Amino acid sequence: MRYAFFITIFVLLQLFSLGAALSLQWWLQPWTTTTLQTAVMVTIFIITNSLLLLSVKRVFANSYRWVSSWMLFMHFMVLTALLISLLYGGYWLIVTFTDYRVLNPSVVATGLRVLALVIFIGLFIYALYSAYVPVVRKKTISINKPMVRQLRIAVASDLHIGRLFGRDAIDRLRRLVVQSEADILLMPGDIMDDNTEAFTAYDMQANLTELCASLPYGVYATLGNHDLYGHEQPISHSLRSAGVHLLNDDVVCLTHQDQPIWLVGRFDNHKRERVATTELLAQVDVDEPIILLDHRPSDIVEHSQLPIDLQVSGHTHNGQVFPANFIVSAINRLGYGYEAIGRGHFVVSSGYGFWGIPFRLGSRSEIWLVTLNGK
Known part of the structure; x- marks a missing residue:
């Protein structure tokens, strides 16, 4: 291969x-x-x-x-x-x-x-x-479970924080989520660009800490493939020190207006020993709202048959540079955008940052603002 x-x-x-x-x-x-x-x-x-x-x-x-x-x-x-x-x-x-x-x-x-x-x-x-001027994509989703009050979820995948995308980008993200009045920020993987060298050298922890403090329920994240290329521990430590809640094959229950909402986070499949989604769901109450953070959208078909209400993913960058977006669309059930599939709703972002070089053509730097409502 x-x-x-x-x-x-x-x-x-x-x-x-x-x-x-x-x-x-x-x-x-x-x-x-x-x-x-x-x-x-x-x-x-x-x-x-x-x-x-x-x-x-x-x-x-x-x-x-x-x-x-x-x-x-x-x-x-x-x-x-x-x-x-x-x-x-x-x-x-x-x-x-x-x-x-x-x-x-x-x-x-x-x-x-x-x-x-x-x-x-x-x-x-x-x-x-x-690549550098993001757009906010807005989507209202109604799930088939009771919710006392809507939850406003900001999604920013694939930041690739590094020398070419650093403090200004983190501050811009904070301004966008505050202006959008988001309750929580979800970051489904590839948060760092392979390591923490630039993050440490340019003292970006203060910016990330301010971002985490700006949301009522804070920031929750999972690790993507670029977070697992030999620097998993320093990346995890840097994120946790800044106030990011990491969900590495883990679950957590939030209380939103007296309403339990479950967050489930998976490692990227670069980590071969990651836990199966079904094992993680065994730890939650499936009658309550469930949100899954999964870096790659590769398991969407399987997840559409599980009691997951919303899955947020990234990884594909929507191809980043035309015509790769057509390849992404061809090899994935959902390579970019939003779709209701089976029992759940799925959002695949093109990413807030970029990989390699700061150029996008046929894709756009973005965050999603998902307003989640119950029946």
């Missing part, structure tokens, strides 16, 4: 390199010779495979970010080329089937090159904006 993954990444990088090289050759055509055109092609392939080799050999820290950044750069070049091709094709269709006067070919070519540069820069600006 690991070899198949690396082969897939290798092939994709070569395809991206070919597409980017051809796109760049077209853009530079008026100012380059055949020799320079060849040099452009060779240079792009050298950069791609050199970065890939450095990443595999782990020559420097966070080398995957360099590969991801370069791949995104090439991806945006290919997307730009595709958009320009569509516009150019549309132009000639209009010219062919109407009396529209044909412009001078050199004027058209120059205009397309200028437009290509604008689109390329625009993609980066928009993707950066989508």
Whole structure:
């Protein structure tokens, strides 16, 4: 399986390199010779495979970010080329089937090159904006169990707290949940970006503590796969020290307006010895409202047959960068969004933060505000 993954990444990088090289050759055509055109092609392939080799050999820290950044750069070049091709094709269709006067070919070519540069820069600006400026998605859900009063639940998955997403992001999250008048914040996994180095170096504990104190019922979280890559203990300690209530294969009962509400939290399935959901449910009163935090949405079909009223998940990032959102949708029963399935309601967030590089295209940084009502 690991070899198949690396082969897939290798092939994709070569395809991206070919597409980017051809796109760049077209853009530079008026100012380059055949020799320079060849040099452009060779240079792009050298950069791609050199970065890939450095990443595999782990020559420097966070080398995957360099590969991801370069791949995104090439991806945006290919997307730009595709958009320009569509516009150019549309132009000639209009010219062919109407009396529209044909412009001078050199004027058209120059205009397309200028437009290509604008689109390329625009993609980066928009993707950066989508990663750092979150939206609040609101959803009202009515469950088939009695509730004395509605519960307003904020959901922020996949923060990936690190050097690129830190104190300002935590403070922004606090402002959003306060403005939304949320009663509680649920964070279903991938809270840290693999370790606590940046969290400690930039003293983010004070910001996280303030966030926890801003909600009537505080913050509850589970650990995701990125929280379990060898740094589970320091991550857990940092979160608990800031006031986050961790539910690692655990359950807790809240009292909301004299109404018991059960929170159930699971480890991510990266932890092979995690407890089955049915074992956790054996510890709760299934006639009372039950909310499950499960990082991955991979068990939604099974959970839809259990007495779970609301499950909140993340992990998928909704693909993070187009067209990966279509892949996420294809391989998951619910890869993103909200759906009532079987006996329960399911919310899969695209995440509040991002993985690797601070860009989103076809997805958006977000939190969910779920208003939970009873019958």
